[in-house]
Amino acid sequence: IKNELPSSKNVVIIGGGLLGLEAAWEVQKRNINVTVVELADRMLPRQLDTEGSKLFESLVNKTPVNVLLGEAVEFINADKNGVKSIQLKSGKLIDVDTIIYSVGVRSNIFLAQPLGIQCNKGIVVDQYMQTNIEDIYACGDVAELDGIYYGNWPAAIEMGKVAGANATGDK
Numbered sequence: 598i599k600n601e602l603p604s605s606k607n608v609v610i611i612g613g614g615l616l617g618l619e620a621a622w623e624v625q626k627r628n629i630n631v632t633v634v635e636l637a638d639r640m641l642p643r644q645l646d647t648e649g650s651k652l653f654e655s656l657v658n659k660t661p662v663n664v665l666l667g668e669a670v671e672f673i674n675a676d677k678n679g680v681k682s683i684q685l686k687s688g689k690l691i692d693v694d695t696i697i698y699s700v701g702v703r704s705n706i707f708l709a710q711p712l713g714i715q716c717n718k719g720i721v722v723d724q725y726m727q728t729n730i731e732d733i734y735a736c737g738d739v740a741e742l743d744g745i746y747y748g749n750w751p752a753a754i755e756m757g758k759v760a761g762a763n764a765t766g767d768k
Contacts, residue, residue, distance in 0.1 A: 617699030
């Protein structure tokens with residue numbers, strides 16, 4: 598990405614999660630036009646409640662980053678020289694010369710579900726990282742705490758510390 602950006606004028610980031618927005622911020626700091634295309638109808642729905650999303654959106658709207666919510670890429674127009682534009686499902690056409698994909702992660706709950714472990718977006722855990730089944734813990738990208746799926750490295754590290762301490766009886 599670092600090598601591609603100096604020649605870029607219009608960057609589209611597909612996915613407006615934490616990493617997508619962080620990428621958008623870094624791109625706009627280089628005086629490059631940046632548009633974030635986010636499928637969800639609000640910002641950071643995995644991390645923020647509706648009120649928090651609205652507050653965050655109002656802050657982002659004060660920056661040069663253009664965020665399109667409730668949109669999806671339908672078609673990428675490119676030729677042998679590279680990408681030229683994207684067409685959104687709404688029909689909107691956006692000129693672009695660089696695309697960054699940041700479409701996120703999904704918890705792999707495949708093994709947990711047949712065991713009767715409670716799952717929503719991720720494996721549901723309490724403040725001790727314990728599941729609904731005693732002595733089974735989950736942490737990191739697979740865990741959902743208080744209805745929130747964090748999906749980021751700092752949260753995963755802290756969850757791992759908590760799960761490890763509690764699993765070994767060191768509460």
